[in-house]
Structures are given as C-alpha cells and as structure tokens.
Amino acid sequence: MTATEDTSTAHQKAYERIHELILTGKLAPGERLRERNLGALLGLSRTPVREALRRLSSEGTVRFEPNRGVYVEEIDRGELLEIFDIGAALESRCARLAARKIGSEAIAVLEACLDEMTKFAGRPEGDPGPDYVKLDKRFHSTIVAATGNRKLQALVEHVVSLPVLSSAFRQYGPADFRRSVRQHGEILEAIRSGDEAWAEVAMRNHILTGRNAVVKQDGTAAG
C-alpha cells in the first residue's frame, strides 16, 4: 500500500521518517524537536515518537535535555572524520568475518545489489541519488549481518546512521560512482573467495575513499 517500507509499527515508521528528515537536513543540527509537532507531522501520537527519539538518542543522532526538549546533535568536521576511521575499523572487521562465515543466500543478495549498482553507474548523466544510497546501505547491511554478530551489527548501524554518509554521495560525479561500484565488486569477490585479509583491506579502502570525499567536500574554513 503505502511506501512498501516495513512500516508495520508506528514506532518503526516514526524512527525511519525522523531519521530521514535528519539525514536530508530537513531537521537541521541543533534544531529543537517538539514531540507533538513530529507526531502531528507523521500522523502519530507522542508515544511512538518518543520511543523513536530514545532510539535516535542512543545512537547519538539526537540529544535529550531533561525537561527541556530534544535537539538534533551537531557534528563538526573533526568528529566526522574520526567517525569514518571508526567505521573503517568496524566494517573492515565485518568484511573479514563475513569472508569466513557468509552463506550462499547472502552472497546472492550482494550479487543482486552489485548488479543494480552497475546499472545505475552505467547511466550517462543523471545522479543515481537516493537509490544508490539505498543499494549501498543494503550491500553493507548484508555483509554486517553475515557476521552473525548482533552487537557488532548494532554498532555499525549506529555509525552508518550518520547524516553525512549519504551527503558524501551527494557530490559524487559519474566517475566516483563507477569507482564505488568497482570497489563493491572487489569486496564481493574477496568475500566470495573467502580471502579474509583481502576482504578486510578492500572494505577499508572503500570506506576511506568515502572519507576522502568528505574531506574535500567543503574546503572553506566555515566555523
């Protein structure tokens, strides 16, 4: 019916929508979030909204100030680059584990992802945009899930929940997308062949490429 998303519960819907609003910058860093406003906006009551906000708070995306409201967390450039380093450490470790433990179904999912990515990158002009972001998320989520480690999965989710991950894509040109696809291909091949060391460095290479894109994103010394 609606968006084919897994919007089975109001809480899930609230979480996804609010998260997206923050990702896309419609809710700006530092901005105060009023529970009743959000509820009205999403057609929900405060209860699921608050639960979603608690979750986002636990992920470091928003901040509860007791009795004084909820605010979108700000992230400065230094923090962000650190996060990329952490992400590289976590995800490369995931890739190593995945190379050891992944099953054929997960492999199939990765292949399907890569296939669609290739199609997107093959386009002459248009920016793949949000679709590519989703594919990228699915690809990485599949690898993390293949580790079978739920705690690790939770950690990575928290890292990739950053607004900036997608903003990194925003300024990608066609060449950047092609490179991204190629890197995903390498990662898949490494995992498929069970080469743990290769999978690890292929993933690290991929993440740090994204990091570099963010570094160059805004050269100005904006406060």
Add this chain to the structure above:
Amino acid sequence: MTATEDTSTAHQKAYERIHELILTGKLAPGERLRERNLGALLGLSRTPVREALRRLSSEGTVRFEPNRGVYVEEIDRGELLEIFDIGAALESRCARLAARKIGSEAIAVLEACLDEMTKFAGRPEGDPGPDYVKLDKRFHSTIVAATGNRKLQALVEHVVSLPVLSSAFRQYGPADFRRSVRQHGEILEAIRSGDEAWAEVAMRNHILTGRNAVVKQDGTAAG
C-alpha cells in the same frame, strides 16, 4: 549518602535498573521481559520502562519481537570475543584521541579513580566486586568523554554495556586486580604525557588482558 545515582527521571532509573538486572544475570539471556512486571518491580508505569527497553534494544542488549515481547539477547562465546576485539579497537582509538585533547579536570578525575582503585587492590583479601566495576567504568567513560566525540562515546557505551564486561571481573583474583590497576596507571601516564601511540597500545593491552580472562573463564564446551 543514598544511592547518589542520577535517578532524577523514571526513564533513567528504569534503564539503570534493568541494565543492572541483565548484567548481574537476574534477567537471563533469552528470558522474556514483561513490561507490566518490570514496571511493578521498579514502581513505575510501562511508559518509562518501554523507553528504557528501546534504548537497550538499540544497544543490542535486548530484542523486540513485534507483538511478541522483549527478550534478553544471548551472546555466544565467539561473538563475545569479537566484541572484545572491537572494544579494543574503539577504546584504544579513544585513548589516542584523549592523549591529544584531554583537559586538566578530566586528568584529575582519572587520578582520583586510580587512587581509589589502588586502595581497593591493596586490600588483603576481600573482592572489590561491584565497586571496582564502577571505578573501572568511570575511568573508561572519562577517557571516552575526553575525546569530545559524542558519536564515538555512544559507540563505546554500547560495547561496554555488555553483561560480560563485569563478569570478567568476577573471577579476578588479587593479582589480577593489581595488574588491572597497574595497567590503568600506565594508561593514565600515557595520556597525561600526551603520548598518543603509547596511550593507544596501553589501552589495547588493557582490554585484551580482559579478553584473555574471559577466554579462560569457562573452558567447558557448554553449549
């Protein structure tokens, strides 16, 4: 002084108590948590309990099964050891950053912690037990906070929220505690002197010592 804990809000109280119940094994892995039961147990309504559970869920400590209840997550030995490795990666990175950015107040807190730890470890017999766990938490939290990176802080919190971290202490003997104190001393000295590389490896050394304790904790091939 009562429990000087920051139990200002019901949500916070619920979170701390439930977390502790899981840490101490009073709520066993796989066990179903009934919201009304927990609320009655803590003298609270379901609302703050549910918010606390959402937070714990986000941390990977419990698991929501839609319409079917909340369960304490189980962790097998392999996952656990992985978590220690991740923790080592994250915390050693924190130590490196802290060595660069820490302020004098935080240094003072660390010194105070170390002081109390030394007292505990100096005891002839008694197991320091929960008190030492708290000191350890404070020590590590202070270092993480000193990085100034909130997202990183959130990540580490999620790692150390593991039941097993404290269970590692449980089988510590006097010699183990003395070694732990000595290691904390090294970490502090490294950070204080601003030696990033030293701080990093001192922390890694410390965490992996704990990992080793867990490895040896239960030699039996218990499922």
Add this chain to the structure above:
DNA sequence: GAAAGCCATGTTGTATACCATTTGATGACG
C-alpha cells in the same frame, strides 16, 4: 525606570486507558 517575583502558557515526563495481536485452553468434529 529597573529589577524581581508571579502567573500564564507551552512542553516534557509519566500514568492510565484502549485497541490489536498473540497464545493457550476448551470443545466440536473427523
């Protein structure tokens, strides 16, 4: 005229009430 206190208003924090879904028991039917 300025500062301090008080009240009105809005928002968060918590409790309760209601609805939807699951689950186990009971009984009818094969």
Add this chain to the structure above:
DNA sequence: CGTCATCAAATGGTATACAACATGGCTTTC
C-alpha cells in the same frame, strides 16, 4: 483419540490524560 476451530485471557502497541517543569511576559515594588 487426534486435530482443528473458536474463544478468552494476557500482553504488546498506541493514544490520551494528567502532572511537573521551564519559559516568557506582566505586574508590582523600590
């Protein structure tokens, strides 16, 4: 005797109601 349908109790999911706290403007007083 076993199996399946049906229903009731329990529990999770959500909405609403109420209480506590914060904030801004107004009045009052010096």
